């Protein structure tokens with residue numbers, strides 16, 4: 584049933600740890616096995632060894648593909664003819680692509696006007712039916728949940744446990760690349776499925792004897808949509824980082840457990856810090872990520888700037904030789920508009936002569 588060229592995705596690589604059987608048709612686009620890039624400049628600034636797990640290099644440009652290969656494979660196994668999701672953008676891109684691959688219908692419910700244009704284009708081009716609601720992500724998810732009982736329809740949001748199962752493979756890869764778990768793992772938090780999944784993955788590999796330790800999990804929410812940090816749902820979440828613009832996370836409990844069990848914390852970063860980190864990462868390390876992804880980098884830079892919060896585990900964990908992994912969750916090409924606007928980037932024009940071009944390059 585599995586075509587040979589499909590044999591490179593996360594189900595193939597970590598089948599033994601995933602809820603699949605020989606009866607599961609593997610729907611894959613060769614997701615996962617993303618690079619864990621050493622960051623010389625962040626390492627220098629922290630005195631630790633800092634690595635970036637670049638999830639933008641998945642087939643649709645975000646980590647959502649890891650969960651989607653499992654969720655869509657299982658949905659097809661159970662006879663689904665339509666998959667549906669609420670999305671801030673990347674879930675819909677992944678759902679639409681994997682549904683196309685599987686030959687099933689895909690419906691996506693989005694908050695109108697709040698989706699980065701690259702992600703919206705993906706949903707349409709992969710052939711999804713797109714409905715933009717006059718409401719936010721939390722409203723979209725409420726509507727999707729109501730489709731739960733409909734015959735032949737499978738929900739592929741991260742409330743579907745198969746998504747979490749697939750996403751935990753990122754932790755497996757980190758351990759396989761480093762030879763052990765890191766001391767700290769930083770990542771952005773929106774609906775909180777991913778921090779839940781990473782922690783599950785770290786615990787499973789540890790229990791299987793594949794690592795000697797567990798990392799502290801450190802999650803960053805955008806200051807304008809930080810329900811977990813603040814301890815209450817946010818009715819009108821706002822942030823330029825649309826992928827984490829969520830006021831009432833579905834995996835709130837999972838995130839709380841991850842930070843309390845691991846001795847980590849949830850902190851916040853401002854939109855300015857997020858955009859500055861995005862620009863810093865691109866121009867200093869050559870890695871272009873979308874704004875939400877930069878929350879992990881913004882978080883590390885914030886911690887380094889001298890005011891760690893009282894619960895911050897960095898004070899003890901940040902020592903020479905410590906290993907810190909930052910997940911950067913999605914590709915920068917998803918949302919070029921934000922990057923261009925924030926940077927004020929407009930090409931300078933010149934006459935078509937060497938002198939004119941040199942004058943511009945030299946700033947005259």
Ligand SMILES: *Cc1c(COP(=O)(O)O)cnc(C)c1O
Nearest residue numbers: 673773774775776777826912913
């Ligand atoms: C979905 C997403 C997030 C947030 O992940 P959660 O599992 O919702 O916490 C962060 N960054 C990007 C790029 C995403 O697509």
